[in-house]
Amino acid sequence: MKISTKGRYGLTIVIELAKRTGQGPTSLKTIAKTHDLSEHYLEQLISPLRNAGIVRSVRGAYGGYILAQEPSEITAGDVIRLLEGPISLVEGMENEEPAKRDLWGRIRDAVKDVLDSTTIEDLANYKETEGPAGYMFYI
Secondary structure, three states: OOOOOOHHHHHHHHHHHOOOOOOOOOOOHHHHHHOOOOHHHHHHHHHHHOOOOOOEEEOOOOOOEEOOHHHHHEEEEHHHHHHHHOOOOOOOHOOOHHHHHHHHHHHHHHHHHHHOEEEEEHOOOOOOOOOOHHHHHOO
């Protein structure tokens, strides 16, 4: 399974809105500028996110988008499935021999588990450690 820019940029939108929770609505222009993305492309992605109840639009001069749910209630899997469709590694898995079908199924389930156990709050609060594994080297 390869996640396209739809899924990646959709996650970017939702994570950015989570980081700005409590600061009022955020425009797509701001998100596009912050991440050097096409505003036009983000406009295409926001509609399914809004229709699914993940984001909410706010009209007006200072309008934009906010999360419609708490960041802890939205998973990466929710966003990826919405924009990419069902999570599947191999087409026609049912036609595979049993050993390979089992392998593909276990890999699919592992990917689903990671996506479904990772919340938008987790991603919004993610901090990279300094250096590999947080080690500090002095020379």
